[in-house]
Amino acid sequence: MTDATVEASNLSKSFGDKQVLQDMSFGVSPGDVIGVLGKNGAGKTTLLELMLGFTPPSAGAVRVFGHDSYSLPGDIKVRVGFVPQQDELLDQLTVGDQLRVIASFYPHWDSALIDRLCGEWGVNVHARIKSMSVGERQKLSILLAFGHKPELLILDEPVASLDPIARRQFLEQLLTISADGERSIVFSSHIVSDIERLANRIWILKEGRLDWQGDLDSLKESIVRLHIRSTAPELPAFKIPGVLNLRRDGAFATAVVRDWTPEAQETLEKNASVQIEVETLGLEEIFVELHR
Amino acid sequence: MFILNPQSGVPIYRQILEQVRRMVASGQLPPGTALPSVRDLALRHTINPMTISRAYSILETEGLLERHRGRPMTVASQARNHSQLPKRLQQIGPLVEQTVVAAKQLHLSEAELLKDIRREWEQNDD
Numbered sequence: 001m002t003d004a005t006v007e008a009s010n011l012s013k014s015f016g017d018k019q020v021l022q023d024m025s026f027g028v029s030p031g032d033v034i035g036v037l038g039k040n041g042a043g044k045t046t047l048l049e050l051m052l053g054f055t056p057p058s059a060g061a062v063r064v065f066g067h068d069s070y071s072l073p074g075d076i077k078v079r080v081g082f083v084p085q086q087d088e089l090l091d092q093l094t095v096g097d098q099l100r101v102i103a104s105f106y107p108h109w110d111s112a113l114i115d116r117l118c119g120e121w122g123v124n125v126h127a128r129i130k131s132m133s134v135g136e137r138q139k140l141s142i143l144l145a146f147g148h149k150p151e152l153l154i155l156d157e158p159v160a161s162l163d164p165i166a167r168r169q170f171l172e173q174l175l176t177i178s179a180d181g182e183r184s185i186v187f188s189s190h191i192v193s194d195i196e197r198l199a200n201r202i203w204i205l206k207e208g209r210l211d212w213q214g215d216l217d218s219l220k221e222s223i224v225r226l227h228i229r230s231t232a233p234e235l236p237a238f239k240i241p242g243v244l245n246l247r248r249d250g251a252f253a254t255a256v257v258r259d260w261t262p263e264a265q266e267t268l269e270k271n272a273s274v275q276i277e278v279e280t281l282g283l284e285e286i287f288v289e290l291h292r
Numbered sequence: 293m294f295i296l297n298p299q300s301g302v303p304i305y306r307q308i309l310e311q312v313r314r315m316v317a318s319g320q321l322p323p324g325t326a327l328p329s330v331r332d333l334a335l336r337h338t339i340n341p342m343t344i345s346r347a348y349s350i351l352e353t354e355g356l357l358e359r360h361r362g363r364p365m366t367v368a369s370q371a372r373n374h375s376q377l378p379k380r381l382q383q384i385g386p387l388v389e390q391t392v393v394a395a396k397q398l399h400l401s402e403a404e405l406l407k408d409i410r411r412e413w414e415q416n417d418d
Binding site (some may be wrong): 031033168171172175176178179181193196197198199200216217220221223277279280281282283284285 | 298300301302303304305306331334335338339340341342343348393417
């Protein structure tokens with residue numbers, strides 16, 4: 001795994017005696033679009049900041065392009081782009097000035113791309129930043145992270161203030177970036193439907209741990225709701241592996257399970273003599289079930 | 293070409309698999325038909341390209357699609373023969389089961405259900 005974009009092993013972070021992240025191991029490969037989900041306070045922002053090297057880990061390590069993230073050399077830093085939750089724009093500047101300031105840090109700044117996106121997204125380069133709405137500021141911070149064509153793009157709740165049309169334009173641009181299969185994107189969002197479109201992999205954070213990580217496709221295949229019925233008036237006693245929630249009601253039961261497979265269904269139907277109907281769940285539903 | 297719903301519990305690659313299999317089996321996609329590129333589909337539907345490549349690769353392994361260098365994938369020339377009757381019946385199995393369960397819950401008789409299916413079938417012929 002020498003060409004991994006990001007590699008973390010047993011990563012932990014505490015602030016004082018408060019443990020925020022615990023024992024996380026994960027990888028990001030070129031072409032990955034990773035959707036990071038978690039309740040408020042689950043540790044999403046801290047996780048992204050560790051990858052960016054804003055703060056050192058308390059234990060374990062995270063490496064970006066093969067280098068320890070907390071001491072990234074300058075030529076590696078320029079390969080990373082970041083859109084923070086709170087923008088860091090300079091109020092007294094105009095959009096054009098702010099773009100020029102950031103562009104000056106990067107030798108490979110793509111001003112043709114940024115000019116085109118300013119037009120498509122309706123960002124007025126002459127506007128003064130302090131007079132812009134939250135949504136307009138968000139668009140600009142996204143543009144600032146796109147211009148140097150980073151190979152690793154990290155976004156922390158980038159679209160909370162964008163309207164559905166602006167969000168869709170942003171998603172389309174992210175897809176264009178990822179379509180060459182060489183660049184990686186990690187983004188956290190509470191807008192589950194965006195993650196469902198964009199991500200191929202999902203990280204679900206729960207109380208500072210990586211509760212689930214894997215392909216979105218596999219997630220939808222392994223976490224399902226079962227509708228179980230018995231031909232007898234009462235359901236027999238049975239055990240379902242990986243059950244999250246179970247409700248029995250006479251001859252019926254519903255259960256949400258993780259790690260579901262067709263084989264598990266066969267075994268259960270045979271051993272407990274029940275009939276099972278499998279209901280697949282959307283990502284939002286899965287997220288909620290994992291937190292019940 | 294495809295009807296894709298990212299919010300569905302059915303993963304997108306499975307939605308593509310099922311639709312291509314059905315359209316090939318029914319002859320709606322005759323051998324030689326070009327499929328949209330992964331990139332085009334991803335941008336048109338705003339969905340991750342990897343789930344589409346995954347579907348295309350599975351369909352290629354199944355012999356339903358053929359890959360060509362520098363050109364779009366096409367429906368394989370033997371595709372229709374690959375899909376024999378038992379396999380096609382197996383594909384529609386879950387829909388039949390769902391329909392029968394729903395009919396029983398509605399206290400419809402077998403004859404009433406069959407009559408309805410026949411009417412739908414004939415309407416669909418024109």
